[in-house]
Each structure stands twice: as structure tokens, then as C-alpha cells.
Amino acid sequence: MTDLKALAQQLATISGGRASPPRLKEGVITLALDVSGLDPAARDAMAADVRSTALAAPGVSDARVALTAERRGVRIVAVGSGKGGVGKSTVSANLAVALKKLGHHVGLVDADIHGPSQARLMASEGQRPAARDSRMIPIIGAQGVPMLSMAHLVPDGQAIAWRGPMVGNALGQLLDARWAEAGVDLLIVDLPPGTGDIQLSMLQKHKPMGAVIVSTPQDLALIDATRAVSLFEQAHVPMLGLVENMAGYACPHCGEVSDPFGQGGAEAAAGRMGMPFLGRIPLAMAIRQASDAGTPPAAGDDAVAEPFMAIARALSERLAG
């Protein structure tokens, strides 16, 4: 005779309360195991443990364990800019890495459908995500950050010439992937540049908890940044802060930072726009070189990593608040 009560107790203990009470029919045990937040190795180990424990119970000939994940709170932080080329992708990738170093369970989505660059920045070019029950499983990029990009879905070098609804659909698939099961509860989303309909509908549909704006110090870029801010306001997405990128030039020889565009413009603009200033990142050859090589500069513990870490710390405080 199978003692279901004793088995339920045993399963609850080894799964930390994640196993549902087992049911028994004609010698077959069925149960659900909530694997939200576990990384793939921990999930598989727990599923195997639960199954073998059930099989060891007297009178049990088979055990079927259904893995489930509550879609609980994956928070989205959208990273946007008013125009292209200001370093939005570089900032997104390095923020993801820096937040992970601070202990966040962070993932990265490259929503820049027409010019995806995260696969290169995060050294995951050529990888293809698997899917289970029509939902993609994130792949693992540099520094162990789970990630997905359009670049993982189309053959290398193929131009993506899609119209609005198809783009919306593709973005939806990237965002609805199995993030919680990959251990992610904070998703950095690198938005396409600009302030068009795609961005607006994406923001309305996927409701980020907040937005980070990236801008260069030049006035023109700041005017564009103002447009990006109004896009987020239209979508009722709170502003987490402004990042000034390519702010000053870091000499590759002595490391000294000079400021051809002056200093403090972005901080003042953030003040005028009523949002926090998260920090500045210098224009540095080392950042470009490391990014091109797929080794995010934030991963190191040198002076190149520090601006990214400082911004991640400021953002982390905002997220906690």
C-alpha cells in the first residue's frame, strides 16, 4: 500500500515545498513541481530527485512530474534613447553584467529588431534558443547572463525587413520566453532607437517597471533624449534615470578624461526633465575594443568597469526604492 501522506511529506522536504501533493492512479504518481527561479541544472536535479523519491515508494510503478513555473514578477527595465548610435546597447549589456555582479538575477533582451547587436556584445553569436511548449528558453551569454536577441533567431547577416505587427510579435516572443525558469527576475530590455509606434505599443503591452535613458552630451542628442522621455511618459512608464555616455574622452595612454563637450550638461538636463542622473561613462577606446570582442568591460574590476558599476549601484538603489 502506498502511503500518500508520508510521500507528500517526503517530497515537500526534498523540494523545499515546491512539489504539489502527489496523486496515485493504478500505480502511477502524478504531481506538479514549481521550478520558478531555478537555473536549468538545479531544476533538472530537483526534478530527478522528486521522481526517484516517488518511484521508491511502495506500490508505485511510474512517476510523472510536470514542471511548472509561476509567471511571477519578472520586472522589466527598458533602456531607450531618442536616436541611434549613442551607446544604448553597450550600456544595456554592461548594466546587465554589472547588476549581476551586484547580486541581481538579471537577464537581457535585445529588442532592437532591425539592428540587433547584443549577441556580439555578449559573445553569444551563432547560438540558437530551444523552445518548450512554444516558449523560448533563454541562451546564456557572457558572464552567465541569460539573454535573447533577434540575432539568435535569424541567420547571420540576414537583413530583417519586417512590418510593424511582425515586429511586435517577435518582441512579444522574446519577452514571454522562460525567464523565470532561467532564474531571472529582472530583465534589461535594449529598445530599438527612436520613439515610434513599435516602441510605444511594446511599452504599453509589456509594462516595464521603469526606464533608463541613454544620451550623449551633445545638445542634439539631449533634445532627442527629451523625446524618448515623453514616449515613456505617454506609456506611463516611470523614469529610473539618465545615463550620459561618451561623456569626455579617456586617454588610452594615461587614462585622464578630458571634456570636449563640457561637463554637467546631461546632469542639468536630467534635472530639467525631473529625473535622477545615474552617472556618466567616458568615451574610451578600451570600452569599444572590449565590447567588439564580446567581453563586456563591466565584467572586469578595473577603472573601465567602474563607471558601469557606479551606474548599476545607483540603479539598484532606485529599484529597491
Ligand SMILES: Nc1ncnc2c1ncn2[C@@H]1O[C@H](COP(=O)(O)OP(=O)(O)OP(=O)(O)O)[C@@H](O)[C@H]1O
Ligand atoms: N563609452 C564608449 N566608449 C567608446 N565606444 C563606445 C562607448 N559607448 C559605445 N561605444 C561604441 O559606439 C558604437 C555604438 O554603440 P552602441 O551599438 O551601443 O549604440 P546604440 O545606441 O545601441 O546604437 P544603435 O541604436 O544603432 O543600435 C559601438 O561601436 C560601441 O562599441
